[in-house]
Amino acid sequence: MDRAPGLSVRVKLTLSYAGFLMLAGALLLAAVWVFLLRYVPTRAMLINPDDRVNGVFPVRSALLHVFAPRAAAVLAVLLVFGLVGGWILAGRVLAPLTRITDATRTATNGSLSHRIRLPGRKDEFRELADAFDTMLTRLEAHVAEQRRFAANASHELRTPLAISKTLIDLARADPHHDTGELLDRLHAVNTRAIDLTEALLLLSRADQRSFTRQPVDLSLLAEEATETLLPLAEKHGVTIETSGDITPTSGSHALLLQLTTNLVHNAIVHNLPEQGSVWVHTGVRPKTVVLTVENTGEQVTPERASTLTEPFQRGTERLHTDHAGVGLGLAIVTTITRAHDGTLALAPRPAGGIRITVELPAAAPHTNR
Known part of the structure; x- marks a missing residue:
């Protein structure tokens, strides 16, 4: 100015x-x-x-x-x-x-690496300097995260495009190649690219908080997500148990449903090869509501658990199997949780698997009617 x-x-x-x-x-x-x-x-x-x-x-x-x-x-x-x-x-x-x-x-x-670090006892100027240093630290971390995200997204998007180009070049070089198999592979690669693009758009929308808040019951979302993913759970030999109370909160119904679906989906896919289990529980605390999703599975270290919310991080090495996702499931969960002023916690289970807890501000009971 x-x-x-x-x-x-x-x-x-x-x-x-x-x-x-x-x-x-x-x-x-x-x-x-x-x-x-x-x-x-x-x-x-x-x-x-x-x-x-x-x-x-x-x-x-x-x-x-x-x-x-x-x-x-x-x-x-x-x-x-x-x-x-x-x-x-x-x-x-x-x-x-x-x-x-x-x-x-x-x-x-x-x-963004410069810090003021103003010496002396606390006063108005030192409070301002400390607040500015804190802002720079968060901004530097956010910029670094965005750069990693852009690099990973570019890599993930380049992979299906490169595969598509290879398949097309193969078809052009060999006109007598089985077109049915080629079309199936192109369809799978294209579907994966579309899923990744939609996930990126959803992540951007949630991060910008461009949604209208309305009364939402997490227990109903948990039931809806469980019913939707029940065929996938049966395919993987996973049983799902839901329990809990009415959990009224305020936010975007679509985004919170996506959050719940992502959590249940990850719990199903990253589970034991057979006879796995998933537990979905909702609860009410004095000022918050809680959604907890637990699953059986491989042993996860605390260090590994802390990285699972980063974009394009997956809990197992099954990167390209069916329903393995695009690596943005928990990143989307984290962004939606933050956009709703909530907190996300991941903790390994002693017997294997992981427990994910989403805590959101509670809404007054009458606002959910």
Whole structure:
């Protein structure tokens, strides 16, 4: 934003200090003058006849003649002292602000690794500096995450396109190749690319919070997601158990259903080869509602669990099997949870598998009717 040039804050503070000091000095001199007028008579008789002026001497007039130039000198000294002292004090007070401004310019130029780290005890400037450092840390992490995401998304999108190109080149080189098999493979690759694109669009929509909030019951979403994915669970030999209470919250019905579906889907796919189990539970806490999805499966370390919410991270090495997903399931869950002001927690189960807990702000019971 273009602004007209003006006085710096340091000059303004200096003039304020000097003006306040001058005002205080003037008030003090005025008080002294009033005090003198109160106890000094207007005229006084003189003892020495040679110094008479009509028999009296104008005391107050003479006192004013002596007092006025000295008062003016005092005010002049106070003015100089106020300007010099105010300039020095303003510089010392505004020194932290200068560091914050320099750090802001550095961040504006693209360097997010710089930190102010303002020393000293807590005050308004140090609170501002600490808040700015915290913002830079989060912004740097967010930019790094977006760069990783863009690189991974480019790689994931390039893979099906490269496969499609290879298949087309193969068909052109061998016109007598089985077109039915080729079309099936192209259809599978194209479907995977479409699924990935739709997942990226959903992730962007949830991250921008471009949705209308409405009353939602997580327990109903859990039942709907379970019924939808029941054929997939039967195919994988996985049993699903649902339980819990009515869990009223507020948000996007479509996004929260996607969140629940992703959690149940991941729990089914990343499970034991046979006789696996999935538990879906909803509960109510004093100020929040909770959706918990647990499954059996391979042993997962805490370090591995902490990375599963990153884009294109998968819990097993089954990267390209049917229903394996595009690696954005838990990333979408994380984004939707954050967009609804909730929290997401992942914890390995001692017997294998993982427990995922989504906690969202609770809505008043009447808002869900």
